[in-house]
Amino acid sequence: AQSVTQPDIHITVSEGASLELRCNYSYGATPYLFWYVQSPGQGLQLLLKYFSGDTLVQGIKGFEAEFKRSQSSFNLRKPSVHWSDAAEYFCAVVGSGGGADGLTFGKGTHLIIQP
Amino acid sequence: DARVTQTPRHKVTEMGQEVTMRCQPILGHNTVFWYRQTMMQGLELLAYFRNRAPLDDSGMPKDRFSAEMPDATLATLKIQPSEPRDSAVYFCASGSGGGELFFGEGSRLTVL
Numbered sequence: 001a002q003s004v005t006q007p008d009i010h011i012t013v014s015e016g017a018s019l020e021l022r023c024n025y026s027y028g029a030t031p032y033l034f035w036y037v038q039s040p041g042q043g044l045q046l047l048l049k050y051f052s053g054d055t056l057v058q059g060i061k062g063f064e065a066e067f068k069r070s071q072s073s074f075n076l077r078k079p080s081v082h083w084s085d086a087a088e089y090f091c092a093v094v095g096s097g098g099g100a101d102g103l104t105f106g107k108g109t110h111l112i113i114q115p
Numbered sequence: 116d117a118r119v120t121q122t123p124r125h126k127v128t129e130m131g132q133e134v135t136m137r138c139q140p141i142l143g144h145n146t147v148f149w150y151r152q153t154m155m156q157g158l159e160l161l162a163y164f165r166n167r168a169p170l171d172d173s174g175m176p177k178d179r180f181s182a183e184m185p186d187a188t189l190a191t192l193k194i195q196p197s198e199p200r201d202s203a204v205y206f207c208a209s210g211s212g213g214g215e216l217f218f219g220e221g222s223r224l225t226v227l
Binding site for chain 2: 032034036041042043044045046051090094102103104105107108
């Protein structure tokens, strides 16, 4: 069975500083990997996704993530955070069979931005 | 601007009452998913459909939850009878294969 671990429940970063959110997955074959963001009272919005090819993927709002098969990781990064980035971030995995089985989400990381 | 629409956005009800949540997926999407979000459990997959056929509802308590897609534009999640432990935010999401899902804004349910 597939699973996702986000080791950090909360992360606090100063505005303008760099950010890295960790994600480790468990899946027996080639996974499809995603990062979603959830603002308070809202649904989840896709930030970026990895299916194949270049292991460094670019997303919206200046985010990027790097797929490292050897470490079973898909960490999310941003060089300089803005106060508007404060939100809940979810890493998710699905089998590469086409997504018919639904995404499996991590527990999420709550990002706090300090002024 | 295509989006997933969920109703109601908020629902407060008493224990034992029936609750029905509705979802209009994005036109053309052939997969529909119901997730439940709580502080303790995070996001849990309850049920999903492909081309309106239920594929898996193993995440749902069968005795009280039911999910249907009467047509391609409507998915429903029903709880009967509701219990306080059902209090959560319920999300509907739709997709067209490949794994990417588009989420609605959720239905926040409070069962007293």
